Amino acid sequence: MHIVKLDAIGSTNSYLKSLYTEKGAKDMTVVVTDTQTDGRGQRGAVWETEPGKNLTFSLLKYFSGLGVDEHAKLNCLVALAIFRVLQEWGIPNVRLKWPNDIMSGNQKICGILVENMLRGNEIASSIIGIGLNVNQTNFTNLPKATSIYLALGKAMDLEWALRTLIVGLRANLETISQQSWLDVRKSYEEVLYKKDRVSIFSCKDNAPFNGIIKGITRNGELKVLLEDDTIQHYAVKQIRLHS
Numbered sequence: 001m002h003i004v005k006l007d008a009i010g011s012t013n014s015y016l017k018s019l020y021t022e023k024g025a026k027d028m029t030v031v032v033t034d035t036q037t038d039g040r041g042q043r044g045a046v047w048e049t050e051p052g053k054n055l056t057f058s059l060l061k062y063f064s065g066l067g068v069d070e071h072a073k074l075n076c077l078v079a080l081a082i083f084r085v086l087q088e089w090g091i092p093n094v095r096l097k098w099p100n101d102i103m104s105g106n107q108k109i110c111g112i113l114v115e116n117m118l119r120g121n122e123i124a125s126s127i128i129g130i131g132l133n134v135n136q137t138n139f140t141n142l143p144k145a146t147s148i149y150l151a152l153g154k155a156m157d158l159e160w161a162l163r164t165l166i167v168g169l170r171a172n173l174e175t176i177s178q179q180s181w182l183d184v185r186k187s188y189e190e191v192l193y194k195k196d197r198v199s200i201f202s203c204k205d206n207a208p209f210n211g212i213i214k215g216i217t218r219n220g221e222l223k224v225l226l227e228d229d230t231i232q233h234y235a236v237k238q239i240r241l242h243s
């Protein structure tokens with residue numbers, strides 16, 4: 001593993017992408033920064049984080065023989081790796097909110113942005129961006145967020161946290177081809193936020209509606225039982241789960 005530490009950068013995902021395209025960065029290169037000024041989230045959202053308090057990093061992983069259709073398996077394995085580390089640290093009520101937010105109770109503690117580089121029908125490599133709220137205590141602008149400090153009542157060393165997370169991520173990424181998608185899916189579904197509970201969803205341009213989350217499909221779409229007793233599958237771009 002090769003760790004690049006930067007005082008400040010726009011986005012660690014974008015910076016690592018430029019290292020990859022311009023300099024052919026090596027497998028398991030990690031870029032971490034104290035201050036991210038243009039952090040990117042899922043669905044074009046902005047990722048805000050207090051400088052120096054939290055972990056904002058990106059990891060580059062090369063694959064061989066990983067099909068484009070295995071993107072959901074990759075996302076689930078990344079989320080499960082972080083999930084397991086947070087559980088080991090004793091964070092209460094950790095759950096995975098589809099597609100890959102990590103919650104403690106009903107507050108978000110970690111966001112994940114996986115960006116894949118494709119070669120034909122394969123995922124040649126991925127940049128895995130992680131934003132984990134570690135020592136931030138004030139979330140007045142983000143009332144639905146929490147941190148490790150708020151969950152455990154004590155600060156955590158950022159360097160140690162980073163290394164522990166990388167070890168967990170590496171274990172899942174290096175064994176991706178040996179892990180069966182069915183088992184990964186089962187593990188993911190077991191810890192899915194609001195599984196089997198009535199939830200509120202928004203569809204683009206439509207009124208909010210109720211449904212019960214039943215799991216995910218082979219493609220990683222969300223399976224929702226609707227009020228008319230039909231099961232509907234939704235892709236990430238189609239639907240948003242209210243927290």
Ligand code: BTN
Binds near residue numbers: 039041055056129131
């Ligand atoms: C989300 O929950 O919407 C995903 C947030 C991902 C944020 C991380 S912080 C490090 C990396 N660099 C970015 O620009 N984004 C990811």
